[in-house]
Amino acid sequence: MELERYIEVLSKAELFKGFSKDEIALMIKCLEPKVKAYQKGNYLAIAGEKFHGLGIMLEGEAAVYKENMAGNRVMMVLLKPGDVFGEILAFSTESLWPVTVEAQQPCKALFISRHKIVGECGRACPWHRKLIENMLTMVSERAIALSRKVEYLSIKSIRGKISAYLLEQYKKTGKTTFMLPMNRNALADFLNVSRPSLSREMCNMRDEGIIDFHRASVRIKDLEALKNMAQ
């Protein structure tokens, strides 16, 4: 298997946190993952279809979308190499994907069945417990993220959403100037608004002297004003 090339990536995956590269190489043999490659626009997982295993991104980028019945889609998160997806499904009673995962670029991902993680490989490898603990941490983080998503979605005005989002970036980086991790289209998806409306409102805020920006680079000029609008 050509998985040796990806040990470096896997060692950065949350699932394997606390394991050495040598350990990971050994574990991989036991976990029997399946590697698949996708072209841009292809689906790594489709909402409503059956869950086959926990996914780990190896190369490229993919986006997780939640779609409602009319086909409107909200981007949940952008996956990069080392990122894990499907971890929520793996241990819930639900067995159908609640989201669609779409390749944003040509990409590769690896899939591990849930049974292998819990340790039904018969050999009772001692590291399964640590693996489950890692899973627990990951799922908790994901739940926190979803909770935050709910918070965003319940903000009604676009300005409120933008403010809340920028404040989060500010807290994360600790700096008033930072790069947005997505382009306008993706950000609009994420905030569940239309792209022109997002653009319009960001420009309004710039004209009012609250923020300044150019492409993906943003600078918060009036932090207090921003805080007042995050609601």
Add this chain to the structure above:
Amino acid sequence: MELERYIEVLSKAELFKGFSKDEIALMIKCLEPKVKAYQKGNYLAIAGEKFHGLGIMLEGEAAVYKENMAGNRVMMVLLKPGDVFGEILAFSTESLWPVTVEAQQPCKALFISRHKIVGECGRACPWHRKLIENMLTMVSERAIALSRKVEYLSIKSIRGKISAYLLEQYKKTGKTTFMLPMNRNALADFLNVSRPSLSREMCNMRDEGIIDFHRASVRIKDLEALKNMAQ
């Protein structure tokens, strides 16, 4: 410790699923929980304060509130004996309560530190692994529920929300005529819209012959139309 009295309650908690009462009694000794009693109106946890451990309700009732930046509070869920709270926090890197938990009646709750669950008690009790798996299932289920909430919130039109809600009630009861479990005010809150707007749109749908209603009683007249609107 007077925890023996509560073994019955604990045996119904999801955390201890799959364990016998005898096992639970033994585990409790190792888990070294702290029991605290609260008067009505006291706080079991306060948003923004430090997390100290996973909570399990033993007696009485408490409510989980989410507060937004403006200070408005929304009740998320009502906790009853056996219910677990803080399970998401316990294993995430986040260490501050995102919600406030307030006693609705005099109540008692038990707190277990995260270290004890993982099994740093030194004795390496064999049931820790099962305990962690239970935690994993609980957190996964919670995440799935949050994911559904996101689905609901990302519907943009009032008509879409009403349709989705009515369809859910239809699926739940299996009948086209049913009683709404809340009044208009509560329903508007739940759907995250204003009360007059909800009223207006419901009447429009009635005028169009899609539904019929009087007070809390609703009848679906055109199921297909409703499905088309649940975008």
Add this chain to the structure above:
DNA sequence: CGATTTTGGTAACACCAGATACCGACATGA
């Protein structure tokens, strides 16, 4: 390099939904 695609800003317009106010139908209670 030039052609093509992607990205993001802008404008015009329609319309949905929030805010507010008011009213009638009921329920509750002294």
Add this chain to the structure above:
DNA sequence: TCATGTCGGTATCTGGTGTTACCAAAATCG
């Protein structure tokens, strides 16, 4: 019985947001 409060429907007005279309700058690619 009347007074009071709650609940829900309705009308008006306004503002925020989606839609659509177009354009310029930047990135990508042959």
